[in-house]
Amino acid sequence: MPMTENFKERLFPSVEEIAAHYGTPFHIYDEAGIRKTGEELNELFSGIKGFREYYAVKALPNPEILKLMKSLGFGFDCSSIPELMLSRDIGACGDDIMFTSNNTAPHEFLAAEEQGGCILNLDDISLLSKVPKMPELISFRYNPGPRRTGNVIIGNPVEAKYGISHGQVVDAYRQARDLGAKRFGIHTMVASNELDYSYMVQTTVMLLELIAKVEKELGIRFEFINIGGGLGIPYKPEQQQLNVKAMAQEVTALFSEFEAEHGYAPRLYMESGRFITGPHGALVTKAINKKEIYRDYVGVDACMSALMRPALYEAYHHIDVPGKEGQHGHVVDVVGSLCENNDKFAVQRELPPIEDGDLLVIHDTGAHGHAMGFNYNGRLRPQELMLRTDGTVELIRREETVEDHFATLSFEAKSFKPAGK
Ligand SMILES: *Cc1c(COP(=O)(O)O)cnc(C)c1O
Numbered sequence: 001m002p003m004t005e006n007f008k009e010r011l012f013p014s015v016e017e018i019a020a021h022y023g024t025p026f027h028i029y030d031e032a033g034i035r036k037t038g039e040e041l042n043e044l045f046s047g048i049k050g051f052r053e054y055y056a057v058k059a060l061p062n063p064e065i066l067k068l069m070k071s072l073g074f075g076f077d078c079s080s081i082p083e084l085m086l087s088r089d090i091g092a093c094g095d096d097i098m099f100t101s102n103n104t105a106p107h108e109f110l111a112a113e114e115q116g117g118c119i120l121n122l123d124d125i126s127l128l129s130k131v132p133k134m135p136e137l138i139s140f141r142y143n144p145g146p147r148r149t150g151n152v153i154i155g156n157p158v159e160a161k162y163g164i165s166h167g168q169v170v171d172a173y174r175q176a177r178d179l180g181a182k183r184f185g186i187h188t189m190v191a192s193n194e195l196d197y198s199y200m201v202q203t204t205v206m207l208l209e210l211i212a213k214v215e216k217e218l219g220i221r222f223e224f225i226n227i228g229g230g231l232g233i234p235y236k237p238e239q240q241q242l243n244v245k246a247m248a249q250e251v252t253a254l255f256s257e258f259e260a261e262h263g264y265a266p267r268l269y270m271e272s273g274r275f276i277t278g279p280h281g282a283l284v285t286k287a288i289n290k291k292e293i294y295r296d297y298v299g300v301d302a303c304m305s306a307l308m309r310p311a312l313y314e315a316y317h318h319i320d321v322p323g324k325e326g327q328h329g330h331v332v333d334v335v336g337s338l339c340e341n342n343d344k345f346a347v348q349r350e351l352p353p354i355e356d357g358d359l360l361v362i363h364d365t366g367a368h369g370h371a372m373g374f375n376y377n378g379r380l381r382p383q384e385l386m387l388r389t390d391g392t393v394e395l396i397r398r399e400e401t402v403e404d405h406f407a408t409l410s411f412e413a414k415s416f417k418p419a420g421k
Contacts, residue, residue, distance in 0.1 A: 003279055003318065003363040007033050011361070011387060012322040015284060018385070018393050019359055025285040025302035027370050028385040028393070029060070031068065033280035034366075035389070038072035041276070044248035048255050050267030054098045056229050057083040059273025059367035060281070064386055064396040066090045069276075077229070077271035078118070081111045088115055095119055098226070098271065100141065100187065102162055106130065121187050121226070125164055125172045128179060138176045139185035139226065140164050144206060148190050157190055169210065170217050177220060184220055185269075186211060189228030193274060195239060197247035203227045204251050204268075208258050211266065224267040231275035235316050235364050242275070274367040281366025283307055283317075283382075285345075287358045296332045298354050303336025304343045305379035307365055308372040311342040318363040319345065324352035334360065338377045370397075380405060 007030040011018075018028070038053070045051040054075040057066065061083060066076065067090050075096045076087040087097050097118035101108055104123065109131050112118050120131065121139040128134075143163030149156065164172050173184060186207055191199050204227055211222040232242050251268065259265040283306055289299035309315035319334060321327075332354070334346040345362055354360070373381040380400035385393050 003282060003320075003361075004030075004033055006030075007280060007282070007387075008320075010391070011282065012320075014391075014393075015322050015359055015361065019284060019286065022383065022385060022393070022395065024359070025283060025300070025306055025382045026385050026399075027281055027283050027306070027365055027382060028387055029065065029277065029366055029396075030280040030387050032387075032389045034065070034068055034277055035072070037276055037280065038069070038074065041244065041270075041272075042073065044244055045252070045268065045270075047248075047252040048268045049265070050224070052267065052269050053276070054226070054269055054271040055276060056271050056273030057087060058371060060277045060369070061086055061371050062384055062396055063090055064394070065277065066092075070096075075269075077273075081108055084111055084118070093118075095137075098139075098187075098269070100189075100271070102141075104130075106132075119185065121185070122172075123162060123164075125168050125175065128172075128175050134176070134179045134181060136181060137183040137185065137223070138181040139187050139224075140169070140172050140176075142166075142169060142186055142188045142207070142210065144188065144190060148202070148206070163188065170214055173214050173220060174218055177218065184222050185224040185226060185266075186214075186222060187226035187228065187269075189230060189271075191228070191230035191232075193232040194230050195232040195234065195242050197243045197250075200227060200231065200247050201250045201254070204254050208254060208266075212258075212262065215262075221264065222266045224269050226269035226271060229270070229272040229274065231270075231272045233274055233278045233364060235318065237318060244275075276367070278364050278367035281364070281369060283362040283365045283369065285360050285362065287354050287356055287360060290354070290356065295348070296330065298332050298334045298351070298360075300334060300336060300345070300360055302345075302362075302382060303338045303379050304340070305336075305338070305373045305375060306382045307345065307362065307369050308374065309368060310345055310347075311340070312372075317345060317365065319349065319351060320361045320363070321352045321354060321358055322361060324354075324358070327352035329353035336379075338379055340377070375400075375405060378405065 054077040055069040056077045078084045079101045093116035099112045099118045100121040102123040141163040207225040255265045285300040285302035291297045329352045336343040383399040384397035386396045
């Protein structure tokens with residue numbers, strides 16, 4: 001079931017009032033739901049010493065959300081300088097941050113090194129000579145290639161630009177050790193939005209086997225394995241929840257076996273974004289137009305600047321019309337105002353009868369929602385609100401203004417005529 005019943009029960013009775021107070025559209029996030037998911041994850045994996053979730057900042061890069069993650073004991077998975085800045089601004093430093101960048105530029109490595117540094121998770125062996133200073137703790141991103149078939153969003157690992165190949169693993173750690181690294185980790189991310197937990201169990205098996213092999217060849221021990229993000233959420237009503245409990249049990253058992261055999265076990269790190277915040281966010285938008293041509297359309301006041309996933313991945317986001325649940329209407333496309341025909345939140349969806357002024361709640365926008373928004377066609381991004389545990393609704397990001405949009409057009413005039421040859 002998309003969007004938890006608990007979130008619905010607390011949002012729907014007040015949604016008209018919230019919309020009247022703040023105006024539409026807005027993304028709204030459920031503090032109670034995020035906390036519950038975070039606490040459950042910590043609890044389920046508490047059998048593994050040193051388990052830590054590094055929240056994937058790109059999923060929902062808002063300081064109030066990141067503070068919540070910090071209070072859960074989570075670290076931060078960053079892959080850009082602004083993500084590093086956001087994490088450090090709320091007090092993360094050193095091993096609280098994992099920098100999983102790819103195609104990294106020199107100034108990004110310099111930024112990663114600042115303010116107490118972070119865990120560097122290198123995307124390629126060639127980057128060893130490009131890091132400004134070899135850190136004590138180093139990790140590589142591993143791409144298993146044909147050893148694993150990727151899932152739908154992330155695709156086939158052979159075609160993925162990320163990570164070092166299987167054949168490079170031993171050499172990568174040998175070179176890192178020879179350059180002065182003393183502590184080691186390994187990372188992979190081979191799934192996205194995966195609902196079959198056995199996939200994550202297989203990833204754990206794969207990494208534990210790999211570190212045993214590297215230890216045997218090089219005599220180095222691994223401090224952590226990071227199995228990535230990619231834990232799925234059910235966007236469609238008929239989909240089942242990911243069985244995290246079974247996943248935790250099987251992964252914990254693998255760690256116990258490893259410890260029995262090797263006399264130690266690494267820590268387990270994870271870097272989920274979607275699983276932590278995805279179902280605990282919703283986009284609330286108002287119906288403003290209806291039209292009937294070859295198909296019937298409901299036009300709303302949000303567009304793909306607020307949520308790209310349907311256009312980008314043909315992703316399904318469930319839609320409710322509070323107060324009209326269960327009513328039978330007809331099949332419509334729910335559209336935004338962008339001059340792109342894929343600016344649709346729903347395609348040929350049966351929804352209750354919708355009138356101008358009705359609010360639509362688009363589910364599961366708590367990850368890769370607002371953050372993915374863009375300004376094509378001069379369309380601005382909406383505000384973000386937080387529904388606090390005590391029922392207070394707090395503005396945690398204002399909507400974009402035309403001034404924000406034109407900010408990059410205000411600069412000192414410059415011109416230059418190349419001399420040519
Ligand atoms: C995007 C990303 C994640 C988070 O993915 P989810 O599907 O939100 O769990 C984690 N790690 C890396 C390296 C990523 O690029």
